[in-house]
Amino acid sequence: MDFTIVTPSYRELGYLGACVASVADQEGVEVEHIVQDAGTDGFGKFAEQMKARWPDRPNYRRLMISEPDRGMYDAVNKGLKRGTGKICAYLNCDEQYLPGALRAIYEAFQSAPRAEICYGGFLVIDSHGHLITVQRPVRLFWPHVATSHLANFTCATFFLRSFLERQQAWFDPASTACADALWTLEHLRSGVGSLRLAAPVSVFRQTGTNRGLTQQGLEERKRIAREAPRWVQMGKPVWIAIHRILKWVSGGYLPRKIAYSIWRSGDDPARIRHGPVWSHGIWWARVKL
Secondary structure, eight states: OOEEEEEEESSOHHHHHHHHHHHHTOOSSOEEEEEEESOOTTHHHHHHHHHHHSOOBTTEEEEEEEOOOSSHHHHHHHHHHHOOOSEEEEOOTTOEEOTTHHHHHHHHHHHOTTOOEEEEEEEEEOTTSOEEEEEOOOOOOHHHHHHTOOOSOGGGEEEEHHHHHHTTOOOOTTOSSOHHHHHHHHHHHHTOOEEEEEEEEEEEEOOSOOGGGSHHHHHHHHHHHHTSOHHHHHTHHHHHHHHHHHHHHTTTTOOEEEEEEEOSOTTOSSOEEEEEEEEOSOOGGGTTO
């Protein structure tokens, strides 16, 4: 199996159908999709609907499991441990992959045999599917991640199972919103080889209720910053400046015209095409970061 994609789920069936569809229609790779639900009412009926809409086939299979967990990251770990794919990732219910995403990631890893983590670009859309910004992956450095934010999102982050098992690189289940930042910090410090794929491979939906922007998520971010060495904390303005320079040099702020196709729900007959529209890499809602 080429890929294991895990989706942690709880009370988000309205989004989950589109997420499932975006994994099910990937071509050119073998993929297993493990939906790890924490006990959503109606999940069993929903799973049957998805089975009828997207049945297993030779290169695709899906497990939809409902069982108690200790939170989102515990669910992600459970799914990863159940999987067998050589390349792993997790995709939240309100996120989805663009057409051809997994094939592009597979080829990126093939071209960089020393890399164990791959960061792809992603689109940010609003609740209606309209484009807010296009984000290219940037070169991460740990003082910036520790004191500011994680610029490369998990919806477009992929890692090798061999790395996951060798490093025991599971996500911290005690975290409610920022285990991805903690995970990234650990592996930036250890020097794990990574690569960046500039093209967008996934879609992040800005809902206003994203975990990282909740009060609990903001408190976790503050705690991560407080635990950084004093010199790292004091250098925050410098790290932000370097991050923005690196993003500018890599073309991350340049305007571009883009067309994209997304699923509105799992019941749609096909993806809905948007654009082409102009966008740029400035995400105004988070520019202060």
